[in-house]
Amino acid sequence: MSCKKRRSQISFNTRKNKKIDDYFSQVPKEEQNDPNTPQVKVDSKKMPRDITNTRDQRPLSPKKIQQDQTPPLNKKITVTLGVNPRKHKKMKYELSCSETSSLYAALNTLNAVREEVESRKGREMLVCGKEGIEGYLNLGMPFCCVPEGSHVVITFCQCKSKTEENKRFSEPQDQASTNYVRFFIHAVCSKGKKILKCRELSQEGNKLCVYGFKGETIRDTLRKDGRFCSFVESDDWKLINDLDTIIENTQPVDELEGKLFQVAAELPKNPRVVSVTQSSGLENRNFHKIELYIVNEYTTLKEEGEKLRAYIKEESEKRKKKASLFNVHKEHFGKMTKNSIPVKLNKHLSRVSDSVGFLWWNNNGNSGCATCFVFKELYILTCRHVITSIVGEGIDSSEWAKIISQCVKVTFDYEEFPLTEDKFFVVKPWFEISDEKLDYAVLELEENGQEVPAGLYNGIGPVPLSGLIYIIGHPEGKKKSIDGCTVVPPGSRSKNCQEKFQAREEAGCCFSTSFIHMFTSLRSFQEMLHNSDVVTYDTTFFGGSSGSPVFDSNGSLVAMHAAGITCPYQGGANNIIEFGSTMKSILANIKQDEHKYNTIFGNVQDAEMLSTDS
Template sequence: MFPQQIKEEEEQGHGKESQALKTEHLGHFFRFRHNFGKHIVTCNPSMNTVLEALCSNTKFRSIQDKNSQKELVIQREQVPRAAVNTDFPCCLIDRNELLDVSFIKSRESSSLAKKPVITSHSPENFCIFYIKTIGGTGIKLLMKNPELKRAVEKGVDYVCVYAIRGEKLRRALRRDGRFNPVIFRKHCALSEMGSEDITNMSNTVDHLDGKKYQVIVFDDQTASLESNQEFSQEPEPQLKAREHLTKPAEVQKILREEYDKSAQSFSEVKRVKQLMELSNSVCQLRSEGSALGTGFLLFDRFILTNAHVVKKIEPFTHKLQHSVTAVFDFEDLDMGKKLAVKESVVAVYYGKDQMGQHLDFALLELAEDAKPPNCQELLKNYSPPPIRGGICIIGHPDGGVKRMDPCFIIEKDHLEQAENKHRQENSEFLHVITQQCLTKEWEYHFTQISYDSCFFYGSSGSPVFNDNCQLIGVHTGGYAYPQGKKTRSVMEYALPMLPILVCIVRQCRQTGRDDIVEEMFRKCSVKF
């Protein structure tokens, strides 16, 4: 998150993640003002929200105790001096920013209501936008607490709303909790100030970042009951249709149609040729003849895989406790080019990093006498992950020959539906699924890319490509449970490349491997 001071200036930046890399060791703090005094608040890694950070300050706690029956208003320093909610992520507050703290008459203590905990500490996972506290025509009372509207005289013209990239506007506004529920019953939308652009509640939030809006009534009809449900998932038509299916043949037909759409782009000859060429960069990792998992040539002589694939690594020396071999071109039982891997691991991380993102990777280096195969360096094809669409995984599932599996991303808004659907279709194993969930402590990682795949054990470390054949992530695992002698999974997931690349750069700089950092920046198609 934000530990101690490092050099103020380094080489020219390589995008937002690079900037985060440069400043991650700077102590993060902001200031607050109540009446006249200005007070410094220091954030530590355990603090997710601005209220948590404020409550760590004794002066603020004293002020809050005196206003315990009132609602807290926190205004940002920069124009339009918007009021943030108490669950506003700490990482979105600028370093040394001044926040004005005041209190208004409380109606529902909406700003202190219990809300879902957002544990990400990376600003790149969020977007923020501003909404005028007075609605447009047809909206008499926009804010849940009318006192906030009356506080316009004090400068609260806008509220600042944060949202998770990829989610829908309705979900973000409901989580905020400050808006009158009527806007979810009417057909309301956001109208951009100074523009004719209108954003519906069912739109995703990514394009709203940094813009100002006013809530308007789009038409006078009442919104449907389904769209008015709390944190509505707004399923696609195909998912809606599933709810009423009872016959296995009907379910199979819907799934086939959905799969065909996701796999359509990969059936084009051009795409197939691209994937075949990219597949040459994929290898199976073995130790003493036994398959460990999958890896791929990231750049130069360096192989990327999951940390849990190579497992036993000396914690201080970062050396492998067993010899590892990379086998390329393992496409038939009597095929394969075996290359030795150095015992020293270049970079490795398992767990949550300092930005709160889950990582599971190991960067291996081929031995000096091992000649890398004539194949593409996949780092050149790197791209940020999409929020939806088709993907393709290439790897060695079950320790076998190289395979590929085209599937589709499960959008964050549809994860619960996908899970419930799997439970319903496998109700006889519900107790097994529940037991596995508890004993294995299944955890959803905020940045993960979720999908349904037939790849299970042995495929960890496989590259995941989008429908443009660009590298977006590393296939890492799934929520697996036993079904007789077979293994089933509720869903699978990959971890995105960008946090991995940033962590590799960080570790290589710490160990003096600037040559690797320079090579990465030179080979990467997108600067980070």
């Protein structure tokens, strides 16, 4: 068959057969000679012969490239609005959003969240992780930092100073997810003081989830966070991990991932109190200036001017009298509380203080501290309510010994900061001797090659009915210290409490007589007032000092500090009376079970000798 005839049998479809130019985007004529227009070079060796002479083509348009790229990944979490149960019926919302969004922008993709934000103008949104992520989250946190499947709860509060503008929270994040570091900080510092601007967050047990960039310093990260007080602008603060490791704020955040820290900082005194003290001398002068201006400016007041001046003069005289009365009270109070400690007693208290220990625990995020002391050999005493705080509510008692051994540490050298890891003892998985009514518990230390301080069991004395006693412990988890305080005799307990209530009422606590009667009639309060198993006193030792030994003025061990009665006052608490279980009652309770008694003291002969001495 001839070539001509063969070509005539081949049908040509213009729709299916395109020119080579049709496979490339066309360059407009005005851009063909433009030297700035990017060109695509064609390798003639790799192209078919019939297209080797095809001109260079422009690359794919930006729109085409954007369509070909992999879209950003979406992440799903669960959101609960914990603010209006009637409206939202505690429903959970499923949220799916791009990882490049901020947390705030992601949450605002939900209509329910936007409506709630709109209805609560002037209030700040708080987001707390419940599952998958813990702590209160920063609204500007990149959504990629929130693990897939997490559950967060949204509430609102009235904060005096907002952390950041919501506009900034809505900005997209351009950092890779691997560049972020996420760690956690307690809401109160190591000294129990508030470090956050928002009062709602500044509660014991709360923690903040903080994020930073790798290579960024700790100081810059906390400054950027926006939720911390002004102390972050200074250099004099640091982070503490596990109570024994200090990390300076100039260090990078790279190694902090997933760890929990406390802030150690010397916070200034309340500036409001300072300003009031400094301005008190100007108050009367300013008041007089205002009064004179009003009288001279308005002629209708001239007739009443003399009366007004007389009234102001009278009020000023009252203020002066109150000020002088305050000074008298201050001197009188100083005389009442002034006391001296004999050198012999001081030396003895210094020796026995070596046996007082700092007890600390961290049970899967449930952390706290208390005081304990060596009773005999490896056995230590602390309060039963401390053990309850360690193991948590609803845990079967059969699991207590195991939990205690896994999360409790004890050291006897916490006299200066910081603590050292090699000084800690751990506790054996043994818990058999305790009593809820007397609020005591016995634990046993695990031997680790260190010398255990001497036990205090052979220095027990009778309970003093009056005079001075001395408590040695770690109040609020601070360094070991001694507090000398006055014994409240059993017959004066009720009167002492009544006087404390009345003093608080006169100071502006707004206690009514009916409230005082109601409070003092509570069963637990009455039981304490008439309980012969406790010694009562006035002390400044509060949280963290439970389990502290109590000594009389002869240096004898007489009780173990247990608890106190407090009342709320202007956002804080005032002490009414404190008490501790007597060692005589604790020993008598242990002796009721001969096996338990011999476990500690070894044999009946030692037990009888101890009973005779006490």
